[in-house]
Amino acid sequence: MQNIGYENVYQLEGGILKYFEEVGGAHYTGDCFVFDYRTALNPKLEPTETVQCFVRRSVVTPRQQLSPEYVYEKSCPHCYGKK
Ligand SMILES: [Zn+2]
Numbered sequence: 001m002q003n004i005g006y007e008n009v010y011q012l013e014g015g016i017l018k019y020f021e022e023v024g025g026a027h028y029t030g031d032c033f034v035f036d037y038r039t040a041l042n043p044k045l046e047p048t049e050t051v052q053c054f055v056r057r058s059v060v061t062p063r064q065q066l067s068p069e070y071v072y073e074k075s076c077p078h079c080y081g082k083k
Contacts, residue, residue, distance in 0.1 A: 016028075016032045017032060017034075017041070017045065020032070020041070020043045020044070020045055021045070024043050024044070025042070025043025025044070028043055031048050031050060033059060039051055039052050039059065040059070048062075049061075049062040049065075050062065051065065053070075053075070053076035053078060053079060054073045054074070055074075055075060055076070055079045056078065056079050058076055058078035058079060060076045060077070060078070064076065064077050069081075
């Protein structure tokens with residue numbers, strides 16, 4: 001990120017999940033992607049309604065799942081209409 005111009009770049013020791021354990025959701029907006037069946041965890045370390053599309057493994061939020069382009073196991077707004 002510093003290579004593209006961001007000057008104030010920091011790394012959380014222990015990662016974002018450790019931050020959630022110690023601080024909770026304070027000063028944080030959103031979920032944390034995890035590389036297992038849960039897809040994403042919220043600051044309470046609970047799985048969320050976020051899923052991955054079967055086509056390209058794109059992350060699909062609950063709001064995106066409301067799109068007519070999201071069809072379970074077939075398409076999502078990220079891959080709909082693309083080969
Ligand atoms: Zn997709």
